Amino acid sequence: RKLGYAIVGLGGYANIIMPRFAECRHSRLTALVSGDPAKARRIAAEYGVPERNIYDYANFDRIRDNPDVDIVYVILPVALHHEYTLRAAAAGKHVLCEKPMAMNAGEAAEMIAACDAANVKLMIGYRSWFESHNREAMRMTAAGELGPLRLVTSQHGFNIGDPNQWRLDPALSGGGSMMDIGIYSLQSARYLSGEEPVEVAAFEQTDRSDPRFRAVEDTLLFQLRFPSGAVADGVSSYSSHHGRSRAVGAAGWLDMEPATGYGGHRMRVHLEGRTREHEPPILPLNQFSGQLDHLSQCVLTGAEPIVPGEEGLRDMRIIDGMYQAARERRPVAI
Ligand code: NAD
Incomplete structure (x- = not known):
């Protein structure tokens, strides 16, 4: 049916x-x-x-x-x-x-x-949970194919246009780039590490004289500490283009770019001293x-869906923590 x-x-x-x-x-x-x-x-x-x-x-x-x-x-x-x-x-x-x-x-x-x-x-x-490259990256990190995971780095952003759009009005968007596009950097950090962060640090850079950024942030840099000792380093931007996620283990790394767009995903894997293009098994549906x-x-x-409301709530808690960390200029426990 x-x-x-x-x-x-x-x-x-x-x-x-x-x-x-x-x-x-x-x-x-x-x-x-x-x-x-x-x-x-x-x-x-x-x-x-x-x-x-x-x-x-x-x-x-x-x-x-x-x-x-x-x-x-x-x-x-x-x-x-x-x-x-x-x-x-x-x-x-x-x-x-x-x-x-x-x-x-x-x-x-x-x-x-x-x-x-x-x-x-x-x-x-x-939607990235249903995309072939991201699924394969989740499988490889969870299976330990890169060795114990040490670091996820992820950058997401685009150069936003019209200053009058709802994305730049905090009453409609709830925040700037981190809420909208930076969430892909946070998602990558969480689903490639398979862990929940215990601490978040964040640093904001916004040109408030730019008419687009009178009320919401442009760039947010964040760092997460995971219980295993792995860490994540993320970028969110409304003034530059990014779309990359990289997981680094003790034995090698995988790198996706574009990582989370609508199409054109690519993935490279570095293991045993060699870097190669990696073609994931393609899922039957886009x-x-x-x-x-x-x-x-x-x-x-x-x-239960693999990305239930609780998955969204976990991101919202961490983003709330990022904004607090950036505002107070100190790391925040999650
Ligand atoms: P959009 O501005 O293109 O569309 C928003 C729609 O909401 C418009 O049709 C608008 O008329 C309507 N609307 C109803 N009430 C409104 C109000 N009070 N103010 C403004 N618009 C109102 O936005 P979009 O890019 O389609 O984004 C919509 C949602 O989808 C957002 O949550 C966004 O984060 C999400 N989104 C997700 C992806 C993804 O890849 N998963 C991509 C783009 C957007």
């Missing part, structure tokens, strides 16, 4: 996701939620969504009565993730929520509690369709 998804928010990333239902085996696009009726009708026609399954933000709660919808996928600015996750859960629908999960750890915890209380699944849109079908299968079988 194919489970029905409602997409909430028909912006840039929703337009990356919607074509990917075509390759799904267990998921289909059945409803749209938008504040722009003309746009919703145009997209509905394009994807064969019936007009009766178009909602706006006011009548969204009526989705409760729609048997075509099993899962609500929240692809809105961050400030709205909490509200729409709670409303979807109250409507009895399972939830896929985009990253970063929420404005802060407190909101993230409430989202988990609401989905638990409604007995619906909550998954966060960490990362977007794989993510959609994973949640559908979890709903169908009762399994």
Whole structure:
């Protein structure tokens, strides 16, 4: 059976996701939620969504009565993730929520509690967990193929444009580059080490005279200490392009660049004194369709998603700690 998804928010990333239902085996696009009726009708026609399954933000709660919808996928600015996750859960629908999960750890915890209380699944849109290179890197580090892991370094960033976009308004974004793109550096550090940090240090560099960065951070450098003694060193930027993750063990390293983009991933491995291109086993589905079908299968079988709300909450706690560490100019225990 194919489970029905409602997409909430028909912006840039929703337009990356919607074509990917075509390759799904267990998921289909059945409803749209938008504040722009003309746009919703145009997209509905394009994807064969019936007009009766178009909602706006006011009548969204009526989705409760729609048997075509099993899962609500929240692809809105961050400030709205909490509200729409709670409303979807109250409507009895399972939830896929985009990253970063929420404005802060407190909101993230409430989202988990609401989905638990409604007995619906909550998954966060960490698509790299469904991407072949990242899966292979997780497998290699977990299997100890690089020897005991010592260090993860990861840099993610892009040069952001329009100063008036929601990403640069903290009331809608909850923060700057670290919330948006830097979360890939943090995710890499956590899933390549397989550990949870016990301490975080962070250092911010922002040109406040740049109209883009009046209210949110541009660059954040962070360091994490893990219980095993491994450490991570990360970069997040809204003023320069990066997309790289590297895991270094006592016996060798692996290096992915691009590491977490929409495509074009590459991976090199250094072992026994030799560096070579490494081609991972390619997963049957691309990362977007794989993510959609994973949640559908979890709903169908009762399994827990590999990136549940708790995974988002862990990141939110660490990011809250990073901001505190940068502000107070001292390391913070997690
Ligand atoms: P976007 O600005 O392109 O789209 C946001 C949509 O929300 C728009 O259609 C807008 O009309 C709608 N919206 C509803 N209420 C709004 C309000 N009060 N203010 C502003 N917009 C409002 O943004 P996007 O790039 O699609 O990002 C949406 C979410 O997806 C974010 O959480 C972002 O972090 C996430 N995202 C994830 C990935 C990924 O690879 N996983 C990539 C891009 C974005």
